[in-house]
Amino acid sequence: MAILLWPVHASAVPYPPRVQVFVANSGANSVSVFDTRMGEVVGTISVGRTPVGVGAAPGGDRVYVTNEQSDTVSVIDARSYAVTATVPVGRHPFGVAVTPTHAYVTNFGSASVTLVDVATNQPVGEIPVGRFPHTPVVSPNGRYVYVTNNGAQSVTVIDTASQKPVATVPVGLFPAGVAVSPDGARVYVANTGSGTVTVIDTRNHKPVGTTEVGRAPMGVSVTPRGRVFVANAGADTVSVLDRAGAPLGPAVPVPAQPEGSAAAPDNSFVYVTNTGADSMSILDASTAKPVATVPVGAQPEGLAVTS
Secondary structure (H helix, E strand, C coil): CCCCECCCCHHHCCCCCCCEEEEEECCCCEEEEEECCCCEEEEEEECCCCEEEEEECCCCCEEEEEECCCCEEEEEECCCCCEEEEEECCCCEEEEEECCCEEEEEECCCCEEEEEECCCCEEEEEEECCCCEEEEEECCCCCEEEEEECCCCEEEEEECCCCEEEEEEECCCCEEEEEECCCCCEEEEEECCCCEEEEEECCCCEEEEEEECCCCEEEEEECCCCCEEEEECCCCEEEEECCCCCECCCCEECCCCEEEEEECCCCCEEEEEECCCCEEEEEECCCCCEEEEEECCCCEEEEEEEC
């Protein structure tokens, strides 16, 4: 079990009860589970080869992990930490987003999204998208899934009713992470090759702004109050933006190569994986100040929060 390295005493940090963070350790073929009530990593789960993406079911009872080198997805019971299913998908699965009925898995090597029925944990279809699809995110109302196409400089919009693409949105170079605002009005795309974030208006699926952030931005998350946190892997910083995409002060330093970003559902904290430091940073969602660094497994990448 890893030990939490606090800059202040753990009891001084007002963590909400039973929030857990599942972290994919791509260099260890495992998932670390950080429990905010305990203030430490409470479990390590073996999965497939090179786990990179993590998505939580809406109810928080299951977590889906993409195993890039195994061409599978591991399904984890969020209470027992047991792997309950292993689902075959496309080549080099990277990201995963989950609705009450389906998991959407981006296949980086197949230019497709595998549709998985969460009731049976069986693949039920393939949706064509752009080249090198990277990360998906579901709109708050469940109507759309937005997929970044790392090799096509675009975002594919999938209608969840028809399970078909309905729009392609041009963005910056090598788009990677993507997040949607709590009201569903804006989508934020991290363009790794451009060092920018593109803001998309979901009413017409058009870009409405571009903001410069740090080098090689990867993961993006949005807090319930609408603050956007961007992990800049090439700058060892996290940029914080407002709803319109404007910077809120200077970027925040974190350990080496931050890649993943996820926000707690109660607006308490934001969690950032530091791939080059085998750790996870915890930032206060209101002040953007780091409050802790947690050691996890080797080369952590994607992560998801359950409650």
